Amino acid sequence: MKRSSWAIPYALFLVVFVLLPLILVVVYAFQDSMGRFTLGNITKFFTDRDTLSTFAVSLEVALENTLLCILLGYPAAWILANRKLNRSAVTIVLFILPMWVNALMRTLATAELFNMLGVTLGKGTLLFGMVYDYLPFMIYPIYNILDKMDKSYAEAAADLGARPGTVFWKVTVPLSMPGVASGVLMVFMPTVSTFAISEFLTNNKIKLFGTIIQENINSSMWNYGAALALVMLVIIGLSSLLSGGEKEEMQGGLI
Amino acid sequence: MKRFFAQLYIWVLLVILYAPLVFIAIFSFTESKVLGNWKGFSTRLYQNLLTGDMQGNSSLLQAVENTLLIALIAAALATLLGTVAAIGIHNMNGRSRQAITFLNNIPMINPDIITGVSLFLLFVFLHISQGYTTVVLAHITFCTPYVVLSVLPKLRQMNPNIYEAALDLGATPGVALRKVLIPQLRGGMVSGFILSFTMSLDDFAVTFFTRGTIGLDTLSTYIYTDARKGGLTPELRPLMTLIFLIILVLLVVFNVRQQRLAKKTQRV
Amino acid sequence: MAEKIIEIQHVSKSFDGKRVLEDINLYIKKGEFLTLLGPSGCGKTTLLRMIAGFLAPDEGAILLDGKEMGDLPPHQRPLNTVFQRYALFPHLDVYDNIAFGLKLKKVPVDEIDRRVRRVLKLVAMSDYEDRDVETLSGGQQQRIAIARAIVNQPKVLLLDEPLAALDLKMRKDMQIELKEMHRKLGITFIYVTHDQEEALTLSDTIVVMNEGRIQQIGTPTDIYNEPVNCFVADFIGESNILKGRMIRDRRVAFIKHQFDCVDEGFGEDVPVDVVVRPEDIYFTTDPQKCQFKAKVNTCTFKGVHYEMWVDTDTGYELMIQDYDPYPVGSEVMLYIDPDDIQVMKKERTANVLEGKVTGDGKVELLGGEFPCDTSAYEVGDEVRVEIPFGGVELLDNREEGILSGEVHFILYMGDHYHLTIKTDDGDFLWVDTTDIWDKGDLVGITAAEKDIRILGRL
DSSP states (O other), X not given: OOGGGGGHHHHHHHIIXXXXXXXXXXXXXXXXXXXXXXXXXXXXXXXXXXXXXXXHHHHHHHHHHHHHHHHHHHHHHHHHHOTTTOOOTHHHHHHHGGGGSOHHHHHHHHHHHHHHHTOOOSHHHHHHHHHHHHHHHHHHHHHHHHHHSOHHHXXXXXXXXXXXXXXXXXXXXXHHHHHHHHHHHHHHHHHHHOOHHHHHHHTTSSOOXXXXXXXXXXXXXXXXXXXXXXXXHHHHHHHHHHTOOOOGGGTTTTO | OHHHHHHHHHHHHHHHHXXXXXXXXXXXXXXXXXXXXXXXXXXXXXXXXXXXXXXXXTHHHHHHHHHHHHHHHHHHHHHHHHHHHHHHHHTOOHHHHHHHHHHHHHHHHSOXXXXXXXXXXXXXXXXOOOSHHHHHHXXXXXXXXXXXXXXXXXXXXXXXXXXXXXXXXXXXXXXXXXXXXXXXXXXXXXXXXXXXXXXXXXXXXXXXXXSTTSOOOOHHHHHHHHHHHSSOOTXXXXXXXXXXXXXXXHHHHHHHHHHHHHHHHHHO | OOOEEEEEEEEEEEETTEEEEEEEEEEEETTOEEEEEOOTTSSHHHHHHHHHTSSOOSEEEXXXXXXXXXXXXXXXXXXXXXXXXXXXOTTSBHHHHHHHHHHHTTOOHHHHHHHHHHHHHHTTOGGGTTSBGGGSOHHHHHHHHHHHHHXXXXXXXXXXXXXXXXXXXXXXXXXXXXXXXXXXXXXXXXXEESOHHHHHHHOSEEEEEETTEEEEEEOHHHHHHSOSSHHHHHHSSOOEEEEEEEEETTEEEETTEEEEOSOOOSOSSEEEEEEEOGGGEEEESOTTTOOEEEEEEEEEEOSSSEEEEEEETTSOEEEEEESSOOOTTOEEEEEEOGGGEEEEEOSOSSEEEEEEEEETTEEEETTEEEEOOOTTSOTTOEEEEEEOGGGEEEESSGGGSSEEEEEEEEEEOSSSEEEEEEETTSXXXXXXXXXXXXXXXXXXXXXXXGXXXXXXXX
């Protein structure tokens, strides 16, 4: 009857393929290429102007992308979840549908579209492409939580004398924050770490942090690459702590 | 009026979202080498793709085959591993449950590049030569958490006495699992599988770091290398268009069926 | 005497170190309808699940037909269960649900068919065999769940709160059907419920349980008329539970009046608890018969009878049920027949605790330090301490108490409440108070120095 033991194989799997690799990131980050302990990789990150500025640019782009996604995505999610404004369940599917087409291909097409329209590739196109790629990841969790939200909260607020605007800002928005939080989690860090997308959308003019990690790993600078990955891990840890770290809203509902 | 603006907003977003896809689709019907250069209507690219006759670019088809095969194997194994794990986790409590849920969340929160780099370091550390197997293992790593999260709610919804009812009626634990538990979890397993399959198909970063140097390409890495060489294989355009159409049809069928099912249960 | 089909010997069970069953001894006669009755968390379902084989006892044995069942897994026990919320297999239709057990036993197809049809007829669901179980109403699902169990011809049918999910009307109808089914099938039923009325209606024997222990075993009439303690009296039916004093055999005092009764053997001048059912207090106009006077406080029509609360001339509140209403505010004369006074031995007359003197004027009890006159004792002495029920004080604010806990059980005693308080560590304290608390209220617990008395060293 001890069915809890069924989790053991997966627990072992997680230890080997999730925990151990993360430990290795830390270990490699504190070693030089000969396997000796060093703080050099970390200090190199904090003293290398190029890396630092790339890092700053990445955070900036990620922040802007996240904000844009919230600004554009929240109203969309709210409209989609509102039965009076949107009667068809198909519209939400239409938002998710493009995610099934290869992201790189979509990004390349976007870049080519800009080329054809005569728009110079740069920061603007990068942000557009990022929003384009990540908007569904923001809309979906917010939509999910708004859709499942008990309507009686809003009704209770209205009953207590709140006007529609007040109901929205004082009840609906605060209650949907967990959805926004998991949206942020799914947009912010992936933006920092993308490499292919930024390369395509800016014609290699703007490097993001992911590109630097990739370049280091690919040119066998594993230790420095690991140190850079560690920097990201620390930020992920902090940001998921801040946003509550739950991602359960995803729950297999993507189809 | 409010409804009109709301719908307008939604459709403007959708038009922007679909513009690049439509762009690809339109230019899949011309022969030009470069996207955006219209050289007159032609179905030549479709012919090339379907006959497999592409001037020296046959590795595209190999990449498609790899992508599908890896996704199929990874999704199947992830579904098996994740379902068994979910049953275990469902019956756990306290610390150990917290610990395993925490570990299960990590691959979902980690950006692909971290998963990719960390697994790359693991394979380097263990001196495992990278290739097909390591890519499949890596894909199982980031897919299984989603299977666990798809199956767990099914377990929670399930009447906890159902398994016991089967035992009570004379079923051995094995029979009870096969005849009662699995049929109840099927929905969660299927959506876990589909989710895994599509995520594996779409993955780029993890594959990129774990495929090694033996020249293994999936569609994503193929496109990446291709684009960096400058100039995409033109046949990718009809390929993407076809993939999009297939998914569109599948989703429409799935949703229509879903809605019909919902209506049926509502009536009852 | 009928033969024992199931015997439960010294069974105990703990979950995570928490005792849920304590030394249960019980036998069940062949063919009887036995009900395990008690509030949620009393251990009744745990006991049923042990009989079914889903749980193993920590200590003790469960015997079927005189043979110990030991580790026999559920699928090898000749018992079947009707589960709470039915647990029908949603992916199978009615017929396949019922045939599930028979198919596993490799019963020939034509016999399966015959037996399934027979039980469907028995539960009056003959036309439903192809139906999807999720399209059935609660009552219909219940019938299928019973059919699925009895088609296997178990020696004993276990029913775990089978009617709890049904509405009142449906529940009443199903009670009659269950009773009828029990008569027709002639097999033993073990029934678990928290509904005392259901238990009284259905059972041959009722086992009242609370806090993991059996409180009383008896026929419905025994249990109703002669509850052995306050818990049973309060749990089964309505009752007036009052503090009393046995003056001598056949003479008891309560509500500051003396009454004749039929109980003997308690001794003289002994504190007791007294139970009087509300329908056993009679109105009279004959001053000769009148034992005490009261004023009607409220009067509510309850369908068949009127329920009245009266204030006695001595300041107690009593509940009375009568077919005739008496106007609110009127003075009435009342009497109680000796037969209708149920005298019960007091389980305890004060909180008696073991503690330790920790300093001058301080004693540690249940993990908290209480002020206490320790002049005759030394630091480190292990002592027995008494706090009267009225000496324990409850506070709204948990933090202000020396200990904290929650209100676990409430008994109204006519002019005050007798509360059972469960401390955060799981210990119990009993409190008399006139303040109104609700079950589950979180409270701070304290006691004044004057109320804490050291009885002596351990």
